[in-house]
Amino acid sequence: MxxxxxxxxxxxxxxxxxxxxxxxxxxxxxxxxxxxxxxxxxxxxxxxxxxxxxxxxxxxxxxxxxxxxxxxxxxxxxxxxxxxxxxxxxxxxxxxxxxxxxxxxxxxxxxxxxxxxxxxxxxxxxxxxxxxxxxxxxxxxxxxxxxxxxxxxxxxxxxxxxxxxxxxxxxxxxxxxxxxxxxxxxxxxxxxMPAPPGHPDAPRSRAPWTEPEVKGDRRLVELVRRGLGDLRALRLADPERTDPDGPEDQFIAAGCPWYLTLFGRDSIWSARMMLPLGTDLARGTLWALARRQGTAHDLFREEAPGRILHELRPADAEHGHGLRLPSRYYGSVDATPLFVTLLVEAWHWGLPDPDVDALLPYAERAMRWVVETCDEDEDGFLRYLPRAEGLLHQSWKDSEDAVRDATGRRIEPPLALCEVQGYAYQAATGLADLLSARGHHERAKKLHTWADSLRKRFADAFWLPSPGGPARRYVAIAVGRDLAPVSGPASNMGQLLSTGILDDEGCRTVAAWLTSAELNSGWGLRSRSAALPGFNPLSYHGGSVWTHDTAIAIQGLCAAGCHNEAYQLADGLLDAATHFGYRMPELYGGDSRTAGSPAPLAYPAACRPQGWSAASGMALLSALLGLRPDARDRTFRAVPTPPGLLGPLSVSGLKLSGHPLKVAMDGTGEVRVEGLSDGWRDAGRG
CATH class of the missing domain: 2.70.98 (Beta-galactosidase; Chain A, domain 5)
Incomplete structure (x- = not known):
């Protein structure tokens, strides 16, 4: 390819x-x-x-x-x-x-x-x-x-x-x-024919990120290098610009061959993972999606005011099995809160104030869709119910059998997925902080109050007991009608760790599950527990390992201070990368890694290269160094994993608020941050 x-x-x-x-x-x-x-x-x-x-x-x-x-x-x-x-x-x-x-x-x-x-x-x-x-x-x-x-x-x-x-x-x-x-x-x-008007095309300018120099674990160095090369090849540019003489608005296409276009969640996640190399990619992604933000109610498109695009195609298409999608399709429950969080995180990494202020109304409209959709739900959750001929499941696990219970039975929508509630909570709290920093204290207070209520409802509805598991309980993949939880441990709970919706004890519980033999294949995080009926290591979402899902879980584990658990998953993912020539497929087999077991196998129809898989090397690097900028008080922290796990690690060519930055950890765990711009201070590891 x-x-x-x-x-x-x-x-x-x-x-x-x-x-x-x-x-x-x-x-x-x-x-x-x-x-x-x-x-x-x-x-x-x-x-x-x-x-x-x-x-x-x-x-x-x-x-x-x-x-x-x-x-x-x-x-x-x-x-x-x-x-x-x-x-x-x-x-x-x-x-x-x-x-x-x-x-x-x-x-x-x-x-x-x-x-x-x-x-x-x-x-x-x-x-x-x-x-x-x-x-x-x-x-x-x-x-x-x-x-x-x-x-x-x-x-x-x-x-x-x-x-x-x-x-x-x-x-x-x-x-x-x-x-x-x-x-x-x-x-x-x-x-x-005819050529689609206003459709994204190949960019004419250089990639909108810096080129880092990474030193440390050879596997991580190669994963970052190969991933950045693939990301350069996956770039597209919006033909529209905020300023006719301004920069191109570039974004990362979801993946090759099937999704070589603008995809809401995929393009957002790729931009989030790449923020340590500058905010220009996030800026381009946000504007490409903001220009196509929903403005009206349209059943075929599943469009609604404030909703963020799911995928953009040159023409309407028949996908078989009754699936018929328009060229501009909004059937995604997660892209809208993720859009808000991308703006918030770009703000923390130093997105210029004019861009933050210009994009803020789009983020508020997106957050309004999230809040109103939850308010319309009898249980107060962000739930999806697709139209006929649309996608059945509308989060990243979107295959027909993506949601199964502990018996292997398929569960149909309407569903409130656990990670989507985390996205909504993170979007609300993050946007509240941004609004407060802009002096909009009343709007910020309302969002914090709403987020606190969602967090409580989540804690009451999503935990299931597990007397024989690695922890006494786990987070259900979803809740259905009448708050019926969908049983059976799955990887979705790993994406909650960095959203803030879990308390410290909940994070430790999830960490125990992610590193258990049920979910940790030894090559990465399985999408579904190997102990459940219907587990299939080479299914799309029923037991395979997704590169980006593992990387997001590692980010969350590091953020929660679960460094040993983070290293277990990171070491397996990096070992898997050696068998794929460091071009990580979208997903690969979830068979257990044992002494003498064969190398992991790519899913037959996996995208490769794929956007968020290619960006996962940068996600790992950022997570393992614990990079944490905070625009509210202009502080930067580096809270790396202990040096005894991964060894010395350094990266130059990072970018914070438009200035080059270097972060290095030596063999004793001493961390050095160089290049902070005026007005920013090193807050250490506190």
């Missing part, structure tokens, strides 16, 4: 695109090519290797052998360098002792399928193609999309054949003397 959002290319390991599964060139959710099959002198080359050259580029190497050669060694080497959003270069190298006159053909075809159709395993009918009038290209055009492929490098102009099933470029006489090489070039362009 190589990515340069909104484009990507999915290829098999031999580089030959044959129209199978999800392979092909893509742009803006449209498959531009599904077939690009190379034949030299009547045969396909033999694949011998594949090498990623960066997030957006990969090289495939193959060879061609010929009868009559003096040795069994291959005499023709073929290198195909494929670039997302570009095309490919085919380099032919004669490493033999004889002159070769090659007959090279490249067959091309497409169905111009929407990504939703590809995800369902569908391959559409072949779209007929036509030769360009100048003879240097092939064109496909249908009512939903278009593709143009141009070929040509130097004087090697191909012969072009078109037809109803696709087209072929043929170079009939490529002369290569011993030691010579020739390069053939292709460019692939296209997209949806």
């Amino acid at each position: 190589c990515v340069a959002a909104p484009a990507f290319v999915a290829s098999p390991r031999d580089g030959q695109l044959r129209g199978l599964r999800a392979e092909g060139f893509y742009g803006h959710d449209r498959r531009l090519l599904h077939t690009a099959c190379l034949v030299i002198d009547g045969r396909e080359p033999e694949p011998i290797g594949v090498q990623p050259l960066g997030p957006d580029q990969v090289r495939f190497t193959s060879v061609r052998r010929y009868q009559g050669d003096p040795t069994d060694d291959p005499t023709l080497i073929v290198e195909r360098v494929r670039t997302a959003g570009g095309g490919e270069r085919i380099l032919l190298r004669n490493v033999g002792t004889r002159t070769r006159r090659l007959h090279v053909q490249l067959a091309l075809a497409t169905d111009l399928a929407d990504i939703s159709e590809v995800k369902r395993g569908h391959r559409g009918k072949a779209v007929p193609c036509t030769a360009a009038p100048d003879g240097g290209g092939l064109d496909w055009q249908a009512s939903n999309g278009r593709t143009e492929v141009r070929a040509g490098d130097g004087d090697l102009t191909p012969e072009v054949t078109d037809g109803p099933e696709g087209g072929t470029f043929t170079w009939p006489r490529v002369l290569l003397r011993p030691g010579e090489s020739r390069q053939l070039g292709l460019t692939v362009t296209g997209g949806a």
Whole structure:
């Protein structure tokens, strides 16, 4: 997979695109090519290797052998360098002792399928193609999309054949003397028809974060490095700007291949995790979502005033099994409170006052939706009840069987998920602090009062007894009608730790569960307890490990002072990263790690790279160093894990209130903070 959002290319390991599964060139959710099959002198080359050259580029190497050669060694080497959003270069190298006159053909075809159709395993009918009038290209055009492929490098102009099933470029006489090489070039362009107006596109400016230098555990260093590279490839930019001459508003697409677009919760979480490297990404994400904040009641979109977007697509799409989603869809219960918290945390990290003040009305409208939705609920919780043909479950665990009880029975909405109540509480208390700092004390007091009431209701409704568990009770994944709690331990409770909705004893109880054998696989945090019926280590949400979910739990454990438990999960996650080349998949198998057990396996349809998985390295780094800025009194604290767990750790290139910052912990646990700007002070570890 190589990515340069909104484009990507999915290829098999031999580089030959044959129209199978999800392979092909893509742009803006449209498959531009599904077939690009190379034949030299009547045969396909033999694949011998594949090498990623960066997030957006990969090289495939193959060879061609010929009868009559003096040795069994291959005499023709073929290198195909494929670039997302570009095309490919085919380099032919004669490493033999004889002159070769090659007959090279490249067959091309497409169905111009929407990504939703590809995800369902569908391959559409072949779209007929036509030769360009100048003879240097092939064109496909249908009512939903278009593709143009141009070929040509130097004087090697191909012969072009078109037809109803696709087209072929043929170079009939490529002369290569011993030691010579020739390069053939292709460019692939296209997209949806008509092009969606105002839709995000590839950014034109650099990534909106600093480049850190991390020293310490090699696994963490590599996870951060690879993650930042993937995040650069996943960037998109809103074509609108708050100031025509101002910076682009960039954000992180959710993941490749299925969600290469603006996703409320995913883009927000990625921006939250990246705040230690500056507030520009948070700013862009907030503005991209604020411009699309709900303004009216629309049943099909599930839009409501103040509600934050769930996902943005170029067009409405059928996803199968009765699921039909509009291009602009608001069916998410968590994106709205998370939007508020992103603004609050960006404020703490030094988002400039003009941006904070301009975005504050959007946050207040979002918080009003949260409060009013809770007030309309008979139990006072933030609950979801989807429309027909919409997403059944509307938080990050959104698969059809995402919520099951301890017997394995599926539980249907309406549901109030535990972590969503934590998000709402955190949004309310954080926004109250921001409003108070702006002098709006009455509005702040009302939010604090509302949040205190929600916290009490939560404590009364969500705890379930567990006499035989690692702790005497646990937090239910959700409560349904009549406050019926959904039994069975799940990872959701880990996302409560940093929200403030739990007291100290509750945090210690959750910590015991997260590191128990039921939830800690040894490679990361399972989404569902392995002791429950229906546990499946390779299900979407029924036992697999999600990278971001584990990272968020580690952040919460560190914030709660549960450093030993945090290190257990962090060490497992970092070990898992070594088996994935530090490009963490969206999710992977939750099988137990034992002596001699196989490496963890990626979920077959997992996004990789994926936004919040790629940002999880920075989340771990920030959590393990305990970075805690507070804009109210302009203080900065670093409360790291004990040095005996992870060892010395330092990072330069952090950014607080626009100024570079370095934080280092030595082998004795001594912490040094350098670069605090005027007006900020180091509050130590207190």
